[in-house]
Structure formats: structure tokens, C-alpha cells
Amino acid sequence: MNKRDTFLKEFRGQTIGSVTSQSSTEESFQNEVLRPVLKLQNDLFIASFINYVAKNKADFYGYTTEKKLLVIENAIQKDIKFRNALKGMIIALFTADEYAGYINNSSNLNKRMMTMLIERLKSQVQLFDSNQNI
Template identity: 70%
Template sequence: MSQRDLFIKEFRGESIGIISSQSTSDELFQNEVLRPILKLQNDLFIASFLNNMSKNKIDFNTYSIEKKIAMIENSIQKDIKFGNALKGMIIGLFTLEEFSIYIKNSSNLNKRMMGMLIERLKSQIQLLEVI
């Protein structure tokens, strides 16, 4: 294992979530790789989302909770450039081995990543209110 891979695994921390003998390979990847990265990058995701709202001249603070939730979902699912930037923030913290696993199943793992990220942002909606 390369120095970079060792550093990344140490930097990200331990697995998050339940891992059992019945876990699928996608669940293993989610709990061992994706969850620690999402936790580590959380502040960056919030800052990126707020920047995206600002760039698009969207006054996020004036929206109802329901509209804010819809904005989070739409900005990640429909704004391809923004979604790809977020994916890059996650993929950049993969080891080479994890990247090879990812490219074999990128479609499913992308759905999982983006779904988890949307839920993470929605659960922190109060942090997304710009002062």
C-alpha cells in the first residue's frame, strides 16, 4: 500500500455504521469508505452548497423548510457541474484500491453517494442559513 493510501485511510478514520457478514459489497463500501469521507468533508460540503446558492443568486434564507429541502435535492441532482464537483470532493479521498472498486460499480455508488450527501445536508438545514 502506498504512502498516500496509508495517509488517506488514517486521515479519514474508522468505518461508520454496521458491518456484518451479511453486508453487501456496496454496504461495505458505504460504511468503510463513503461515510467517513462524508463526515470528514462535511464543512466543505456546506460551504460549497452555500457558495452554489450564492453563485446562482438564490436567497436560500427566504424559503420555507420544504422549499429548502427541494433546493438541496435539486441543486445536487439537477446541477450536473455542482454534482460532479461534490463527487470529486469524495473521490479525491479514495485510495487506489477503493477507486478501482468504485469504477467497477460507479453508477450504483454514485447514487448512494449523492443520496447520502443530500440526506446529510437536509439534516443540517439550520447550518445552511446564511447570516
């Protein structure tokens, strides 16, 4: 294992969730790679979404909580440019071997990635109100 791979694995931290011999390849990748990366990058995702809102949804802070949750979901699902930027923030923290595994099943892993990211941002929707003036 090269220095970058060792650094990334130590930097990201341990597996989040259980991985057993019955775990599918996707589930293992999710718990060993995606969850730790999403946790590590959380502050960057929050800052990125605040920037997205500032540029694209000026009235976001006046929305009801339900409407804010819809905006979060739609931003990630339908704004391809924003979605790709978020994917880049995640993929950048893969090792070369993890990336090789990712490209073999990128469609399903992208769905998992974005679903987890949407839920992560939705669960922190209250942070967007307190960061309104950033």
C-alpha cells in the first residue's frame, strides 16, 4: 500500500456500520469507504450547500422545513453540475484500489452515495438557518 492510500485510510477513520461475510460488495464499500468519507467531508458538504443556496435559491431561508427538504433533494438529484461536484468531493478520498472497485459498479454506488448525502443534509437542515449570514 502506498503512502497516499495509508494516509487516506487513517485520515478517514474506521468502518461505520457492520461488514460481515454476508455483506454484499456494495454494502461493504458503503460501510468501509462511503460512510467514513461522508462523515469526514460533512462540513464541506454543508458549506457547499450553503453556497449553492446563495447562488441558486435566494429565498431558501424563508421556506418551510418541508420545502427546504425538497430543495435539498432536488438540488442533489436534478442539478447535475452540483451533483458532480459533490461526487468529486467524495471520490477524491478514495484509494486507487477503491476507485477501481467503484468504477466497476459506479451506477449503483452513485445512487447509494447520493441517497446517503441527501439524508445527511436533510438531517442537518437546521444548520442552514444558523449559517444564513456566512
